[in-house]
Amino acid sequence: MSAAISTVIEHLIKRRIFDTEEEAVRELLRDYVLRQITALRQQSDCFEQKYAMRFQQFSEYLHERSELLERSDFSMEQRQALGQAVMREEDDWLDWKVAQEMLESWLGLRQEATA
């Protein structure tokens, strides 16, 4: 371990929060990764509650909504309302997709780091 890292961790060792430098680094890494996972899970859960469905279902639902927009048998008002709703939903879709994929990445790192 580098001298700079040892100096930082020394404060935790001195107070017997951790027994060794290695234990300290492992715990701090575990905690950091867990915080990322928790935040992304919360975001994903919020979308699940908002739409009462999983991401995959939401993708299918949004695909159907997009197909509806291609139809020509709508009044101007109906098309406008659907178009605006789809714009809002597509924003949520991208935020949700990012949360899902980032979550998978952090879960992978957690597995890698604890192996």
Place this chain on the structure above:
Amino acid sequence: MARAAPGSYSVTSLASLLGAVMTILQSHPICERAIVVETKEYSSDQFFCKVRAELQEGNQLQARIYYNQGHIDYAYQLFADMPLLRWDNKEEFHHLETYPHHQHDEQGNIRSSPLASDPIRDIQVVLQEVSTFLARKTKNTSG
């Protein structure tokens, strides 16, 4: 997801992308203020940013850019109290020649889009189109 067009701006990190996008927004005449709303970063190969620019008369432009191992998902949306214009590359509307790049307008119509998953070029195209849209809107309101 669409792969960035060959010869386009090379995304090297979240910081460089964010710096370039913010510089363009802050120096554009229609932008009064630009802020970073959110960033997420797993690695230099996977990151996301959301930025928002305040424009004239309560209009706002929000950009979402998600870079994942060479692929970019993007969405640029102009809105006031409701969405007005949007450009994105969600894989819908296969009939368009610019698929997956498309544009939504405030009437609910979907059109081809000149964007190409090149954030630096795309944001400039969007700002130009937004300027034209807002100028026309102002003219219609005052006329």
